[in-house]
Amino acid sequence: MRYVVLAAGFDGTLARDGRCDERCIDVLRELSATGRKLILVTGRELRRLLEVFPEARLFDYIVAENGAVLHRTATRQSEILGQAPPEILLQELRRRRISPLSVGSSIISTTAEHLDVVRASLRKLKLHMDYELVMNDDSLLILPPGIDKASGMNEALRELGVSRHNLVAIGNAENDLPMLAWAEHAVVVSNAAESVKQAADRVTDGAYCDGFLELARDLMATDLASSVPRRRVLLGTSEDDREITLSPCRDSVLITGPDEVARALICNRLLEQLMQQDYQCCVIGADRNVPVASPRGAFANMSSWGDAHEAPRLTDVLAALEPPTHSIEINLAALPVETRPVFVDALLLQLQALHDRTGRPHCILIHRAHHFLTGNQAAAAIRRLSEVTMIYSTAAANELPPRVLDDVKLTIATGTGTNDPPAESGESAQAQAVIAGGAVCRISLFRPSAGSTSVTSADEATVSGY
Template structure:
């Protein structure tokens, strides 16, 4: 399984006129039963969401206020990711008859055509705030706070990589979090620009579109879309006709073979650098210390100290870290045994969270002798 999380917008995606239909709720329950997690990513304030949607317990995490607030239904724990704008800002908006005006834990929200007054107040006070639009809604948030930032914070706490997430949405404030996800999906009623940028557009609208996506996700893990999603492809080089040679970032196996000194490790390093640039997680088995100065990974072990299976797994529990397993401290005859001990643990981890995305075995004859 590659996709372990579905991250969904609420209004216009899951919900129609603020309500989620029973068929959509049943599909969400099926997705949970498949072993996947659910994250709701919404511009709504938490209290408002809880009022209109009683099934929040279906979700592992709620990203509310357009990314400014995390809420964990199982524990009722909340975490703010930003500070509310100063009261002086809110007072100016009220004095200038901005209506409607909603003030959440962090977000300050209104509707078109009040954006002109809102932006003017921000300028007058010299505040570092941003205005985000969601169809007719006008949302004011601290700089850097959006749905992508909120989703990333939730995923970090769940220890899941965005590369193992499918996102679905419909409006302009969904662009950021959809772009973060490995697979971005627009429901059929989405704005044209959202559909244009999405990896996949459902045939159905709103909740029915989410049901369609969930059924496809459970049935095939979206395997049929893998060849169509090209924005994550890793560039290897070009052919004589200057056409690009790319590899898929997951589900791909590569064999680098050649004579000693022929550049195998150099090529592998170049590929790994590009994988690291795209934030895919890797674990390198390094028998000869060729990667001990590799900046993109945490080196475990050296010529004087053996690495342990536990410390490798501890490093990889964080989806933002890569491991370089230096085997110089392990006697040559014991290296296949260490490899045989660690590899099943990595495979188990993959079955649980979908990573490390790449397992690199350098000088394979050290670890898998004929």
């Protein structure tokens, strides 16, 4: 299961004129029964929301006041995430006779007609740089610094231990935009304004509850298998300027060729782009001459398990993967060669169980894959990890199980041919960069010269499959 969390707005999405359709309530129960977590994200104050929608307790978390309040429904505990409204601002708004005026734990709300007066008040008090004004249908929200629907929702995700890349969000209003931008898949109901629809990956055919039901049924039936990926990793550009991209959590990659240095550099490039976007990666290898990770940049949030003297333990590996943005590198050098495939088989089964529960890891990279994936058990586990980006680096692709190769969507080949000797460090590898249709794709590979860590050359690689 890839999308393990659903976040939904209330007014204009679940509710019309403040009332939620009974059909939505029934489907929320069905969604919860699938094991998915539910987050209700609303601009309303918590007390007023529960007055009109007591069924909100079907959700695991309620993010109220447009992200300023986090409510845990299981314990009925609330946490204020934003600063309280300054009394001087409240006095100024009352002096200007702004009515209605609702004051929550952190936000202030009124009607949209008072926008100019509120702006003038903030400028007078020199607070206009600190507070943000957001429209929510006919309401005007005055938000404290750092508060929006995405910030509150992200706090709920942190407590759940779930990545934003396993989140689908649905909304309808301008104040939903930060939430929609943060989610892996953003859905907008058809009654939304055109400016909000432009930020969505999908606009439902139905409005209000009908639109939500449309998404919920697709989520339960297919886990949004037909959804168009929002985020992509750029690999290169063909001679006709067509971008060659990888869809995270969907496409699998084979990196092959005799030059292990070049293969490792391509892997680093892919890993760096994935980790910069907070995708969780798991790297498996042993006895490699080229380190996969650098202590700087995107690789700073990656830990290593195992070395040439001590084998990693599965319990430690799985514990390290619990934080949703933390990636790991597993070194099996201490294991006898004949037992390494057995360890990888067991690891893949555990990763499959983790993925079923959390939708992670998002990427599994295996160096010298033909040494580790030798039997049907590994191929079967990989098949069940269909929503994980698998990256196989190998000099002997023909030794991989056919069932593994069947799932490869993209092939990157380094060197002029499989029989060519590896290039010396610092040399430029030769390649015929050809993709489907005869176009040429150029991928920049940066290789340091011998004894140096500086970039000295850019190479090309063959890409096929797209």
